[in-house]
Amino acid sequence: MAMANPTVVLVPVWGVGHFVPMIEAGKRLLAAARGGGRPLTLTLLIMPAPTEKRASEIADHIRDVEQDSESSGLGIRFLYLPAAPAPPPAAGAGAGYSGPEEFISLSMQQYAPHVRAAVAGLLCPVAAVVVDLFCTPLLDAAHGLGVPAYVYLICSAAMCALLLRAPALDDEASAAGGGGGGGEDAQFGEAVHVPGLPPVPPSCLPTGLVDRTVPAYEWFVYNGRRYMEAAGLIVNTVAELEPRVLAAIADGQCTRGVRPPPVYTVGPVLADSTPPAAPPAAEQEAEHECVRWLHSQPPRSVVFLCFGSARFFTAEQAGEVAAALDRSGRRFLWVLRGPPARGEKMFTDGDLAAILPAGFLERTKHRGLVWPRWAPQREILAHAAIGGFVTHCGWNSALESLAAGVPMLPWPWAAEQHYNAFVLAAGVGAAVRVEVDRSRDSFVEAAELERAIEALFGDDGEEGRKARETALEIKAACWKAVEEGGSSLASLRRLSDALHQGAVDVLPASQDSEV
Ligand code: UDP
Numbered sequence: 001m002a003m004a005n006p007t008v009v010l011v012p013v014w015g016v017g018h019f020v021p022m023i024e025a026g027k028r029l030l031a032a033a034r035g036g037g038r039p040l041t042l043t044l045l046i047m048p049a050p051t052e053k054r055a056s057e058i059a060d061h062i063r064d065v066e067q068d069s070e071s072s073g074l075g076i077r078f079l080y081l082p083a084a085p086a087p088p089p090a091a092g093a094g095a096g097y098s099g100p101e102e103f104i105s106l107s108m109q110q111y112a113p114h115v116r117a118a119v120a121g122l123l124c125p126v127a128a129v130v131v132d133l134f135c136t137p138l139l140d141a142a143h144g145l146g147v148p149a150y151v152y153l154i155c156s157a158a159m160c161a162l163l164l165r166a167p168a169l170d171d172e173a174s175a176a177g178g179g180g181g182g183g184e185d186a187q188f189g190e191a192v193h194v195p196g197l198p199p200v201p202p203s204c205l206p207t208g209l210v211d212r213t214v215p216a217y218e219w220f221v222y223n224g225r226r227y228m229e230a231a232g233l234i235v236n237t238v239a240e241l242e243p244r245v246l247a248a249i250a251d252g253q254c255t256r257g258v259r260p261p262p263v264y265t266v267g268p269v270l271a272d273s274t275p276p277a278a279p280p281a282a283e284q285e286a287e288h289e290c291v292r293w294l295h296s297q298p299p300r301s302v303v304f305l306c307f308g309s310a311r312f313f314t315a316e317q318a319g320e321v322a323a324a325l326d327r328s329g330r331r332f333l334w335v336l337r338g339p340p341a342r343g344e345k346m347f348t349d350g351d352l353a354a355i356l357p358a359g360f361l362e363r364t365k366h367r368g369l370v371w372p373r374w375a376p377q378r379e380i381l382a383h384a385a386i387g388g389f390v391t392h393c394g395w396n397s398a399l400e401s402l403a404a405g406v407p408m409l410p411w412p413w414a415a416e417q418h419y420n421a422f423v424l425a426a427g428v429g430a431a432v433r434v435e436v437d438r439s440r441d442s443f444v445e446a447a448e449l450e451r452a453i454e455a456l457f458g459d460d461g462e463e464g465r466k467a468r469e470t471a472l473e474i475k476a477a478c479w480k481a482v483e484e485g486g487s488s489l490a491s492l493r494r495l496s497d498a499l500h501q502g503a504v505d506v507l508p509a510s511q512d513s514e515v
Helices: 016-037 050-070 102-120 136-145 157-175 215-229 245-252 291-296 315-329 360-364 378-381 395-403 417-428 446-457 461-483 487-502
Strands: 007-012 041-046 075-079 126-132 150-151 232-233 261-267 303-305 333-335 369-371 388-389 408-410
Touching: 007 016, 007 102, 007 245, 016 075, 016 487, 041 102, 050 075, 102 126, 102 136, 102 215, 126 291, 126 487, 136 150, 136 215, 150 157, 157 215, 157 245, 157 261, 157 417, 215 388, 232 487, 245 261, 245 446, 245 487, 261 487, 291 333, 291 369, 291 487, 303 315, 303 378, 315 333, 315 360, 333 378, 378 388, 378 395, 378 461, 388 395, 388 446, 395 417, 395 461, 408 417, 408 446, 461 487
Parallel strands: 007 041, 007 126, 041 075, 126 150, 150 232, 232 261, 303 333, 303 388, 333 369, 388 408
Antiparallel strands: none
């Protein structure tokens, strides 16, 4: 009887920005394994989403993947885990979680037995369990069954370096007197050293690392510590994009001289993101209105402003952007969402009349388009008319911009976006810095945005010229990486070989244990 192909078990978390890129990376792995003549399959363990909205986004996406997998014979299947009770936050029920790191990590502790039971029930050899970046409590499920465990990082190698370095950083901060007693002691006092990067200002750290007294911080450090137990770290970056950071990681410089698990760079994994709701019928035509508008603009002339799946603008902040665009005289395409409805968390379609200063749309209609809904960002970035991207620096957006050769003006807001902004400007070099006031909900003044746009688009500035050139170089590197002979394809093949070598038959006895 023919042996079944080993399966790789992916356990994605619910956010579409995590879920979609993880599955996309899995598909690439399957293609690389098949190309190398040693196929693998994917088994996705789906945890019930914490909100209805997330559940429906994920259900839509699963439907697409299932259809795709059926027609192309990819070998992807979905198994649904039973719901685990919501964990109480460390500060007690009703107090709320101190950050996603806390909520996700606590939830994963609850789900570990379910993951273990599901993996124990698989009848084919299991090559690995792959978990998301803040889900290392699930490593216990894999360890308990003797199955190799990997972490998939949807973010940069710089973020991987910071997580790996977090336990040592924590010790250093404690030794220096930052005992977690609140006040200034609660923060990292000076620039933080991340090997391979210029000194990182504490104001650029991810939200999880900003305050050493909250549980989210402890979970950040916890997850970074547990990366050392993985068989490998799979990172959505390109070797040529972050060479110094990757060399520093491999050399043990982030982990007190101890070599960490091998890092597999598999990017850029660019996932087709779905809009939060089906677009109006008129927008489902072959060509989106934003793209049609771009056709009539000169090459590299348009400033594109778009801020991910969660960021919205108040009238005050939108007024500053409008003033900057008014004064700069540049062409622009601005995706503008309004504040959430009362009692909601998600943005609304931008009510342009209410958010924008009077007369702005009329004054700029010959050179600008403001779009109040979801826009096809990847397609827009790939358009020849785009000359620069004002972005919130979600890593998916950053990679999409780099893969299109578009230099950035980073305007971070939450999560690890401030750190990404620093990495893109100071490390990678494909961005011109923007002064963002993190203490005022990441406010940017009109004059500062106008200055930054001119620095990027103007002919004289050295910083802008460098960012434009670097972005084009990185675009070439990104596309080369995924071709035959490229670094990311080679990395996927190495990963595929390692997965085949590590595949185990899960012992029947383990099926009875712990559910
Ligand atoms: N996106 C889009 N249209 C929009 C806003 C966002 O297509 O109007 C896509 C964008 O291309 C990216 C994803 O949504 O793929 C956002 O992911 P990212 O990691 O950049 O940010 P997040 O939304 O997770 O903060």
